[in-house]
Amino acid sequence: MASRSPDKPIDKQQLVAQLRTILSSASIIHETEALRPYECDGLSAYRQIPLVVVLPETEAQVLKIMQLCHRRNIPVVARGAATGLSGGALPLADGVLLSLAKFNRILDLDPLDRSARVQPGVRNLAISEAAAGHGLYYAPDPSSQIACTIGGNVAENSGGVHCLKYGLTVHNILQLKVVMADGELVTIGSEALDTAGYDLLALMTGSEGMLGIVTEVTVRLLPTPQRAQVMLAAFDDVETAADAVGALIAAGIIPAGLEMMDGLALRAAEDFVHAGYPTDAAAILLCEVDGTNEEVSAATMRVRKLLLAQGAREVRTAKTEAERITFWKGRKNAFPAVGRIAPDYYCMDGTVPRKRLGEVLTTISGLSERYQLPVANVFHAGDGNLHPLILYDANQPGELQRAEDLGADILELCVRVGGTITGEHGVGHEKMQQMCVQFSAAELNQFRALKAAFDPQALLNPGKAIPLPRHCSEYRSLGGELLTRPGARQEASN
Amino acid sequence: MIADNDILESLQQQVQEAAARNTPLRLVGGDSKSFLGNSDNGEPLSLAAHRGIVNYEPKELVITARAGTPLRDIELTLAAQQQRLAFEPPHFGDGATLGGTIACGLSGPARPYAGSARDFVLGVRMLNGRGENLRFGGEVMKNVAGYDVSRLMCGAMGTLGVLLEISLKVLPGPEREITLVQERTPEEAIRVVNAWAARPIPLTASCYDGLHLYVRISGVAEAVAAGRDLVGGTELPDSDTIWQDIREHRHAFFDSTRPLWRLSLPPRTAPLALPGKELIDWGGAQRWLLSDAPGTSIRRIVAEHGGHATLFRRGVEHERFHPLSDALLKLHQRLKQAFDPVAILNPGRLYPDF
Ligand SMILES: Cc1cc2nc3c(=O)[nH]c(=O)nc-3n(C[C@H](O)[C@H](O)[C@H](O)COP(=O)(O)OP(=O)(O)OC[C@H]3O[C@@H](n4cnc5c(N)ncnc54)[C@H](O)[C@@H]3O)c2cc1C
Numbered sequence: 001m002a003s004r005s006p007d008k009p010i011d012k013q014q015l016v017a018q019l020r021t022i023l024s025s026a027s028i029i030h031e032t033e034a035l036r037p038y039e040c041d042g043l044s045a046y047r048q049i050p051l052v053v054v055l056p057e058t059e060a061q062v063l064k065i066m067q068l069c070h071r072r073n074i075p076v077v078a079r080g081a082a083t084g085l086s087g088g089a090l091p092l093a094d095g096v097l098l099s100l101a102k103f104n105r106i107l108d109l110d111p112l113d114r115s116a117r118v119q120p121g122v123r124n125l126a127i128s129e130a131a132a133g134h135g136l137y138y139a140p141d142p143s144s145q146i147a148c149t150i151g152g153n154v155a156e157n158s159g160g161v162h163c164l165k166y167g168l169t170v171h172n173i174l175q176l177k178v179v180m181a182d183g184e185l186v187t188i189g190s191e192a193l194d195t196a197g198y199d200l201l202a203l204m205t206g207s208e209g210m211l212g213i214v215t216e217v218t219v220r221l222l223p224t225p226q227r228a229q230v231m232l233a234a235f236d237d238v239e240t241a242a243d244a245v246g247a248l249i250a251a252g253i254i255p256a257g258l259e260m261m262d263g264l265a266l267r268a269a270e271d272f273v274h275a276g277y278p279t280d281a282a283a284i285l286l287c288e289v290d291g292t293n294e295e296v297s298a299a300t301m302r303v304r305k306l307l308l309a310q311g312a313r314e315v316r317t318a319k320t321e322a323e324r325i326t327f328w329k330g331r332k333n334a335f336p337a338v339g340r341i342a343p344d345y346y347c348m349d350g351t352v353p354r355k356r357l358g359e360v361l362t363t364i365s366g367l368s369e370r371y372q373l374p375v376a377n378v379f380h381a382g383d384g385n386l387h388p389l390i391l392y393d394a395n396q397p398g399e400l401q402r403a404e405d406l407g408a409d410i411l412e413l414c415v416r417v418g419g420t421i422t423g424e425h426g427v428g429h430e431k432m433q434q435m436c437v438q439f440s441a442a443e444l445n446q447f448r449a450l451k452a453a454f455d456p457q458a459l460l461n462p463g464k465a466i467p468l469p470r471h472c473s474e475y476r477s478l479g480g481e482l483l484t485r486p487g488a489r490q491e492a493s494n
Numbered sequence: 495m496i497a498d499n500d501i502l503e504s505l506q507q508q509v510q511e512a513a514a515r516n517t518p519l520r521l522v523g524g525d526s527k528s529f530l531g532n533s534d535n536g537e538p539l540s541l542a543a544h545r546g547i548v549n550y551e552p553k554e555l556v557i558t559a560r561a562g563t564p565l566r567d568i569e570l571t572l573a574a575q576q577q578r579l580a581f582e583p584p585h586f587g588d589g590a591t592l593g594g595t596i597a598c599g600l601s602g603p604a605r606p607y608a609g610s611a612r613d614f615v616l617g618v619r620m621l622n623g624r625g626e627n628l629r630f631g632g633e634v635m636k637n638v639a640g641y642d643v644s645r646l647m648c649g650a651m652g653t654l655g656v657l658l659e660i661s662l663k664v665l666p667g668p669e670r671e672i673t674l675v676q677e678r679t680p681e682e683a684i685r686v687v688n689a690w691a692a693r694p695i696p697l698t699a700s701c702y703d704g705l706h707l708y709v710r711i712s713g714v715a716e717a718v719a720a721g722r723d724l725v726g727g728t729e730l731p732d733s734d735t736i737w738q739d740i741r742e743h744r745h746a747f748f749d750s751t752r753p754l755w756r757l758s759l760p761p762r763t764a765p766l767a768l769p770g771k772e773l774i775d776w777g778g779a780q781r782w783l784l785s786d787a788p789g790t791s792i793r794r795i796v797a798e799h800g801g802h803a804t805l806f807r808r809g810v811e812h813e814r815f816h817p818l819s820d821a822l823l824k825l826h827q828r829l830k831q832a833f834d835p836v837a838i839l840n841p842g843r844l845y846p847d848f
Contacts, residue, residue, distance in 0.1 A: 111692060112685075112688050112689065112692065112762050113688070113760060113761065113762055114688075114691065114692050134692070135692065135693065136692060156638065157638050157642070159636055163635075163636070164635070167609065167613065168636065170613075170642070170645070171609060180821075184821055185821075186819075186821045186822060186825070188822075190760075190800055190801070190802070191760035191800050192758040192759050192760050192761075192779060192800060192801045193605065193606060193610065193758060193761075193776065193779045193780070194599075194610065194649075194758050195758075195802060196802045196804070196815045196816035196817075196818060197815070197818050197822060197826055197844070197845070198646060198649070198650055198654070198826055198829060199599070199612055199645055199646055199648060199649055199650075200646075200822075200825070202612055202642050202645035202646060202648075203641060203643075203645070203646045205642065206638045206641070206642050207641055207642075211641075223692050223693050223694045223695075224694070225694050226694045246553045246554075249553055249554075249555060250552060250553040252576060252666035253666075254665065254666065291694065291696070291713070291717060292694055292695075292696070292713075292716070292717045292720050292721070294714070294716030294717050294719070294720050295696075295713060295714050295716060295717040297716070298714050298715075298716055298717075299714070351634040351635065351636050351637060352634065353551075353554055353556075353633060353634060354553065354554055355551065355553060355554060380636070383634075384634055384635060384636075385634075385635070385636045418632065418633060418634070419632070419634050420632055420634055420636075420637040420638075420639050421639050422637070422638050422639050423634070423635075423636035423637060424638060425638075426638055427638075427639055427640070431639075435639065435640065438639055438640075439639075439640060440628070442626045442627075442628055443628045443629065443640070446622060446626070446628055446643070446832075446833070447640050447641055447643075449832035449833070450641055450643070450829065450832050450833075451641075453825065453828035453829045453831065453832040454825070454828075465640070466640065
């Protein structure tokens, strides 16, 4: 892949003048103080002030911006709501940050087709709110859904607490309009269930803004279940709770959601939102079943029995819709809740086979002791998608580094037990090194060739998600030195 | 029996040699779907010997098997644990293999409600056109590390890689399943199935044969009973056969010498009144058309309605699959180049240009 070499140092004033022929001055931000709010996404440990920020509001403007940047060989990073947790929307010092914030309209909602055509800057929750009147909703529900955009969801293939039953973003979108790196507009997918040729819709989903800028998304809507019921099961140890997850699935039950929180996480959540969680439990499972009235009644009884048989100390069933929402409130606010008990936290996102959950959680707790940093776990247990939250204090010298090292160990542990370094947050800027652990040089080369097919000049979000072979060999050769870090790499030799 | 590793090595060697000699290969699993796509005449690369289930754990809802594994073996193994491939792939012949099923990306009656073949793909191991052994995705439910190459392989007709191993998400089968039948006009049939799909009724298949609308409902017994009351109609004594017959093209409708077209349309598209005979499947999203009408006019009308048309069996069209726009064709050619630079893997099978 040809690597990008900008014309020369970019003449910022000249670029701004050229952008002014496309956008109003108010839609171009270029002064340092005004640029600062754009320096990071949800992973604020990494910051970079962009060269300029542009806020287009029409597809024609996006096309022109991309054509200009293509001609001038200037890199472009797309940005939705910047809730991303892997530094995917981290700007470049010599690049344009293209915010889709003004693309916030729902263009069309068709109840009979069960689909909605929306602009990429529309917030995830706004789609379900607009569809509610028709008895429909958009299923993937990231915990960040009040803020994150559908464009960001597509770029990350985001999941949520209901993905076990209803799938990820990739399973719930029909069509995209995409502006390619060279400023050409293509339509990918359709309102039919498939299109001719390669499945570019699947390929675009989760491509982290590196294959094209999404300017329109058609999502599939589902009928709102007649009823949903949530149960809260308390356990005296984490492994028993983890094993109960596998037991439910083995019994042929696919809950609408199956989430786990460990003691540290559930106590933080309880202090924050008062959801009524049992604060002396070592772990809780939240299990939601939905469907028709009849299905839900039958499933609730089965799940209850099974959880008790699996060693739950207590199983509570939400008695009212208000109580159901309260049970979920603790889970949905778990990240900010944990954010209150430590100056900083670092959220990991590995996925492991369900049967290894118990063992992985135990190993993580060992790592936490070795690195002397607390770890709270709150995660999508039904999918095996972990979110260890590493608590640290960035003002203490060395703590951020220790948190990152601990995080790296956790991700490599996930790979070792047959899982992956990221289930839904993406690789972004953050997990480049772990990509070298999960993929061989030939596989990384294949990714690069694929990227070049879309973006030969490497202008879209360059430097993210796919490491260069050079980086991997540097990382691997560091391995010797890394072994001397406190407690690190010990599992690797086991 | 030859050891698995030897088979793998031999496949890899054959691809590497073909790449070195610039000789096209024709990928063959069970040869049950050779009718599908454009003809290609490379040297056969047989994948049937690369077979066997590598890993199946019902608790994990995942099965991993080598590409040459007979589809039937997979289905029987899953059925023994009350699980199944929820996308209900058609076999189109006794020899159907897992690799061919995924490469063709075909799904059965449950598609509009449960999802398509690609929706259930979790990971693949494959050889690219250089003969490199690569693994993408995995066996876990959620994985966004790197581009989603595994799903890209689904429906690529073997033009981007030789599938070696595939991991699929599997699901428990329903407790109960019934099929209801009622008389409807075509317009009504399309309207009511789409209206039902917008309500919380556990529909899992629907099709219309020109006179009768068939609807399948699956789930726990209580939900099926409630669905039956909402949908109405007469319950068929045997819920299964009709769907299997449609899926495998054994239904009387398919008994014809005329070209068979597959039309993929936005589900609620009104009947198109194309010359010939139509079977409306997938709640309107997939329509089978037996017609002698010229391909260009069929494709024009279908495209005007936001769909695409594949010449599925028989007929004389030069391109079996719906032509791509210039921009998309260019992208396809570049992708082909990225995976198979010397163009030895099933060249022309999907589109004559690559
Ligand atoms: C408290 C909290 C909870 C969260 N919970 C979840 C969860 O449950 N599940 C989950 O999956 N994630 C979760 N996330 C992560 C995050 O919200 C998702 O990744 C989300 O999809 C990001 O959307 P965004 O609009 O904020 O995108 P951004 O952060 O702005 O961007 C994310 C990536 O998408 C690219 N991008 C954005 N818009 C476009 C576009 N229009 N075209 C092309 N590329 C684009 C960017 O370049 C970047 O690479 C959580 C985050 C927080 C802070």
